[in-house]
Amino acid sequence: MSIYTVAVWGLGNHAKKRILPILAAMDVVELLGVCSRNKDTVAALAEKLNCYGWYTPEEMLDCSELDVVYIASPIGLHFKMAVKALNAGKHVWCEKPLTCDVRETQTLVALAKKNCKVLTESFMYLHHPQFQRVKQFVDESKGINSIICRFGIPDLAAPGFRDDPEMCGGALWDVASYTTSALLALFPDQQVEVLFAEVVQNDNASVDSNGRAFLRFSGGVTAYLEWAIGVAYKNEIDLWSAEGTLFTDKIFSKPAGYQPSYSLRDLNGNMVTEEGEVCEQFTEMFHHFVDMMVDEEKVSLERGAILRRAKLLNDILNFTGS
Secondary structure (H helix, E strand, O other): OOOOOEEEOOOOOHHHHHHHHHHHHOOEEEEEEEEOOHHHHHHHHHHHHEEEEOOOOHHHHOOOOEEEEEEEHHHHHHOOOOOOOOOOOOOEEEEOOOOOOOHHHHHHHHHHHOOOOOOOEEOOOOOOOOHHHHHHHHHHHOEEEEEEEEEEEOOOOOOOHOOOOOOOOOHEEEEHHHHHHHHHHHHHOOOEEEEEEEEEEOOOOOOOOOOEEEEEEEEOOEEEEEEEEEOOOEEEEEEEEEEOEEEEOOOOOOOOOOOOOOEEEOOOOOEEEOOOOOOOOOHHHHHHHHHHHOOOHHHHHHHHHHHHHHHHHHHOOOOOOO
16 A cells, blocks of 8 residues: 655644644654744644654645645635645645635635545544444434434634634534534435525624524435534534434544444334444544545545535525525
8 A cells, every 4th residue: 555645734733733643643644744834833843743844835835755735724725725735736635624615615626636636625523433323323224304413612712713704714614514514424315405594693793603504305304403602512413213313422523532322212212322432533534535545436425525515505604595
């Protein structure tokens, strides 16, 4: 198997705490370098991780040894950075969501296809066994009646770009992108219609703080999604089928070493608890990305999933009713 070289572009706390340690520890990729305008951060991490440190994207993208750029910047910078990387002949793995403009997302997907490069969106939870168990419940059910999915987080002490509309701040892009991507992954071959949606921006706020949506899939399943920033923490999915129910907590973000559990009820409401597998979802995601590098079918599926996610978020944002 080829060992792909990866550079991380953008060195915020998330990259430093989650992305870099995992990439550095993997044996199927080589962490080739880091890139940021912050020279002190670059120098410290390059020394610590024994890798290149680049202060400009031009230096990084000129490196002939580099295969993949992992973009870990604020959402509002993803588009321009991904264009530069793809045009430089690099594959792009990008933090979610890829952009906050459906047209920009379409442009990136088309550019990646034109340049024969892999383009991914880093929804790490999709690769955890917990989500696979939820997908199994859906696939084995004789019929899913409805799904409720909620993700809300308290206000952050240092929100940074999340309060900046120019950087695609707000709850829709930062939090709702998880809930919508989950539903689309559970029903990948079905059309989805937005029956109701609202994206709430409080008076004097620069970005939206919460929202909700009611969806219907072409197979008949309905889903209620709710998301918020500035509330008590909630991170869950609840499925109701013809034969029973499944509920699981922390479906999206998880602490290290988290063991998921599933509350299942049968046809008559009798409940059992099932313990799940402990797993590092970022590691699983990167293994999936590596597998994708040599699998054109997976590349095509990812491109389609990216476009589908972007369209649904756009439909929610622009919902006007009828």
